[in-house]
Each structure stands twice: as structure tokens, then as C-alpha cells.
Amino acid sequence: MMADSGRNTPGWVWVIIPSIAVAFGAFIMYLSTVPAGDEAGAVGKDARSVIEASAEQARKDAEKIGNAAKPSYDFYRLLEKQTVEVPDVKEYKSTPKDAATTYEYRLQAGSFRSAEDADRMRAGLLLGGLPAYTESSSVNGSVWHRVFVGPYTDRSRLNKAQDILASQNISPLVLKQKRDQ
Secondary structure: OOOOOOOOOOHHHHHHHHHHHHHHHHHHHHHHHOOOOOHHHHHHHHHHHHHHHHHHHHHHHHHHHHHOOOOOOOHHHHHHHOOOOOOOOHHHOOOOOOOOOOEEEEEEEEEEOOHHHHHHHHHHHHHOOOOEEEEEEEEOOEEEEEEEEEEEOOHHHHHHHHHHHHHOOOOOEEEEEEOOO
16 A cells, blocks of 8 residues: 555645635726726827927027027138148159159069079979079178069069969069169
């Protein structure tokens, strides 16, 4: 035989629950007997009075503005009569449109201590279709062999050469010089 220890409910629950249900029903019946109010009409009357008061205030403000003296703006007439003297400074002169300065661009693809390494890179660039050459120079007592691509006078050809070098994982240094005409 099983014990029914969890199913026993206390006696006060049997009294309180029905009392709450009866009180709720009585409250619902009371609400049905209360007459409905006209809150919408009261709010509408209040809104109308507020709108009329603000319209009247706006009319008064418009009259005050209309009666005030209008300011006189004479600055545009004063500026017509004034002149400004500009000094003639050489640095302020622009270059004429027909005097186009041309530049020559070279790309330094690499710099090596060994002439063989520089020649190897130059040969690879020549096989890639780029006009490459080497120059040797002395820096701090040691000789460096630099590999150059170019010269280019056209930016589009320069950009194409940069793209080819980038595809070979070479980050070139762009050198820009004014070209003698």
C-alpha cells in the first residue's frame, strides 16, 4: 500500500480559494453597474482650449514682430565701394597652363652588395619585359649595386611596371625627377 503524504492539502486552502473566486465575481458584477464616463469629450474640450490659447498667443507675437522696426542692411552697398590692394608676390603667381612640367620616373627594384645578385635580378626583370639596368655607387666606403627599372615619362606605363614588379613580390621605390626640356 502506498502512502498519500503529498496529496493532502491543508484545510485553509479549501476556504481561501473559493473566497477569492467569489470576491472576484462580485467585483466584476460591480464594474458592470458603474456608468461609463465621457473622458474622450473632456480631453477634446481641454485640447481645443489649449489650441485656441496658443493660436491667440501666436497672433499677438506676430503683431509685435510686425510693429518692431526692421533693421537696415547696408553691408552689400558698402562692399561695392571698397577696394582691396593685393601686393604682387612672386610666390603667389600660378604657372601658366601651357608650361607643363614633365617628370621622369624610375623604379629602384633592389640594392645589393654583390654585383652577381644585381645582375641576376636585372636579367629576371629583362626576361619579364621591363627595361632594367644597374648602377653602382659607394655608400660609407662600401659599394652597392642598385637595380633600376625605367625611365618612364608616362604614369600609366609606370603603374604597369609597378604591377609587374608587385606580381614578382618586389616592392619598388619610386624616384621622381624633373625632366629637362
